[in-house]
Amino acid sequence: MKILLSTVVVALALGFAPARADAIKAGDLKIETPWARATPKGAQVGAGYLTIENDGATADRLTGVSADFAEVQVHEMTMSHGVMQMREVAGGLEIPAHKSVTLKPSGYHLMFMKLQHPLVKGQTIKATLTFARAGQVSVDFPVMAVGSPGPGGRTGAMKGMKM
Numbered sequence: 001m002k003i004l005l006s007t008v009v010v011a012l013a014l015g016f017a018p019a020r021a022d023a024i025k026a027g028d029l030k031i032e033t034p035w036a037r038a039t040p041k042g043a044q045v046g047a048g049y050l051t052i053e054n055d056g057a058t059a060d061r062l063t064g065v066s067a068d069f070a071e072v073q074v075h076e077m078t079m080s081h082g083v084m085q086m087r088e089v090a091g092g093l094e095i096p097a098h099k100s101v102t103l104k105p106s107g108y109h110l111m112f113m114k115l116q117h118p119l120v121k122g123q124t125i126k127a128t129l130t131f132a133r134a135g136q137v138s139v140d141f142p143v144m145a146v147g148s149p150g151p152g153g154r155t156g157a158m159k160g161m162k163m
């Protein structure tokens with residue numbers, strides 16, 4: 001019975017994930033599966049996630065992100081004295097040559113701060129990513145449910161975490 005149930009849950013999770021859109025390309029970079037988490041009413045912050053793949057032979061760097069509904073920073077999660085904390089990635093997020101970097105819950109994320117409106121499930125938000133080499137890339141982030149683990153359908157390590 002347990003097995004049956006979890007199969008149903010997985011099927012549901014897959015069924016509700018957005019269709020995988022074509023990757024956005026910018027120079028050597030490929031941006032895949034952007035998504036954001038819905039925020040409760042009155043929340044000041046939200047988070048966005050995506051995968052950035054570098055097909056080139058030279059490292060690139062995500063140096064900034066802007067949006068018209070919030071101030072945006074690139075954050076990393078760190079464990080300090082047994083407590084998960086987040087802080088801005090100093091000097092931008094490196095995307096090594098021939099590697100991909102995934103921003104996901106409990107890891108790197110885009111932090112939308114001073115939200116001017118809540119992030120509503122089913123809507124899409126836009127942000128512009130600036131890379132040192134690839135330049136500016138406009139990305140649409142579909143907003144998924146508050147507790148959503150994202151298009152991959154798994155995180156596990158999120159218990160009790162808000163971001």
Ligand SMILES: [Cu+2]
Pocket residue numbers: 075076086087109110111163
């Ligand atoms: Cu953060």
